[in-house]
Amino acid sequence: MTTMETSTPSPAGPIAELVARARAAQRIYETWSQEQVDMAVTAAGWAIIEPTRNRELAELAVADTGVGNVEDKVAKNYRKTFGLLRDLKGARSVGVIADHPARGIIEIARPVGVVCAITPSTNPGATPANKIINALKGRNAVIVAPSPKGWSTAARLIEFIHAQFDRIGAPRDLVQLLPSPVNKQSTAELMRLCDLVVATGSQANVRAAYASGTPAFGVGAGNVAGIVDETADPALAADRIVRSKTFDNATSCSSENSLVVVDAARPALIAALEARGAVMLDGPQKAALQALMWPEGKLSPAVIGKSATQIAERAAEQDAAGREAWRAIAARKPRILMVAEDGVGHEHPYSGEKLSPVLAIYAARDFEDAASIVARIYAYEGAGHSVGLHSAKPERALTLGLTLPVSRVIVDQAHCIATGGSFDNGLPFSLSMGCGTWGKNNFSDNMNYRHYLNITRVSRPIPEQMPGEEEIFGAFFAQHGAA
Structure with missing residues (x-):
């Protein structure tokens, strides 16, 4: 048969x-x-x-x-x-x-x-x-x-x-x-x-x-967050983040949607990102962009997979009050639009997946606070996928792997390039990443x-390998008795 x-x-x-x-x-x-x-x-x-x-x-x-x-x-x-x-x-x-x-x-x-x-x-x-x-x-x-x-x-x-x-x-x-x-x-x-x-x-x-x-x-759903701690090299971290966030206009589920930056690292990192074409929006611009991106509470096709320049041009068309400022931003040919964010959930749409070169920036007191913020983001959206880490302390990657609901911890790499396998890491090449039960999937591999x-x-017979009871229960009996 x-x-x-x-x-x-x-x-x-x-x-x-x-x-x-x-x-x-x-x-x-x-x-x-x-x-x-x-x-x-x-x-x-x-x-x-x-x-x-x-x-x-x-x-x-x-x-x-x-x-x-x-x-x-x-x-x-x-x-x-x-x-x-x-x-x-x-x-x-x-x-x-x-x-x-x-x-x-x-x-x-x-x-x-x-x-x-x-x-x-x-x-x-x-x-x-x-x-x-x-x-x-x-x-x-x-x-x-x-x-x-x-x-x-x-x-x-x-x-x-x-x-x-x-x-x-x-x-x-x-x-x-x-x-x-x-x-x-x-x-x-x-x-x-x-x-x-x-x-x-x-x-x-x-x-x-x-x-x-x-x-x-x-x-599972994408919504990757990356952590930048106080030990990271800001120039190298910014290079990786910009490469990842701009690749194919951030259409990958593995592109960073949020950066959680330890306070001590923030000035140098933001400066490095801006030097590479990222633009930090002010409060009114953040609100205007939100209206463009989520006109009825759902991410608009008008921004999905579009460049930051195209998005700025569309914002200029829609935001009459801020039109000249948007035109000035568009004229700079920005690579990423950044917004400061501190909330998570439906009332804070920037905390979710954006499928565009728009990046939410969260401030954290220290590494522990940063990990806690990422956990909050993933409790809303993105659990099971992966987290990025830019740090000179390798033990922090292990901490994230032991505590966050993620199937991958991507260390000091361009996240969207690395997560689906790369020639300089050991993950299998794939465009489908399992997110485990955290992401309501039945697998967590690439x-x-x-x-x-x-x-x-x-199955063939082999010599019997049956242990004695002492081997199985000995430590338990020694501590708790055999009752």
């Missing part, structure tokens, strides 16, 4: 037909050797990394979604895909992948079947590519369900992948796309018919994936190819 025959639906409509074709292709693909699978993985990677195709996808993504900027999307498409290919090179995903003689256990990799990959408009090229490659590594078929705005980019990406598949003799139906127009009904049906759902994007999409009745991996595998374990 092949992998998913028992749950194969009878074609009864366009979505079911899509899944049926994927199952047929996957049954062929699951017979491929590790070498053949790795060739398919490499082909899919080359489909997006090749410079001309990469740029076309980046330009199409910005043109269709209005989010981010082309050069950063080119860099993201390349780095995230190339890094993933590095991670997968030599990794076993076919047949026996591990043997533990002392435990009598052999591990065998098996496909999960047909994967439904839900992807966001913020990364309409890089995220589908990442999920497709990981799914292929596990000998799965994959059907991409993109956001409506990202559909044409995903469609073009899959055209490129199919062309590479033709070169190596891989079935095109291993990688397919949910037909346009994408809507909640078609996505829900696809989730129901597939064998695994991997959802990246809005929390509404993640909740729908969890409620689909199909096993699902989803990611999502990787092992999440796209079933693993069968063969």
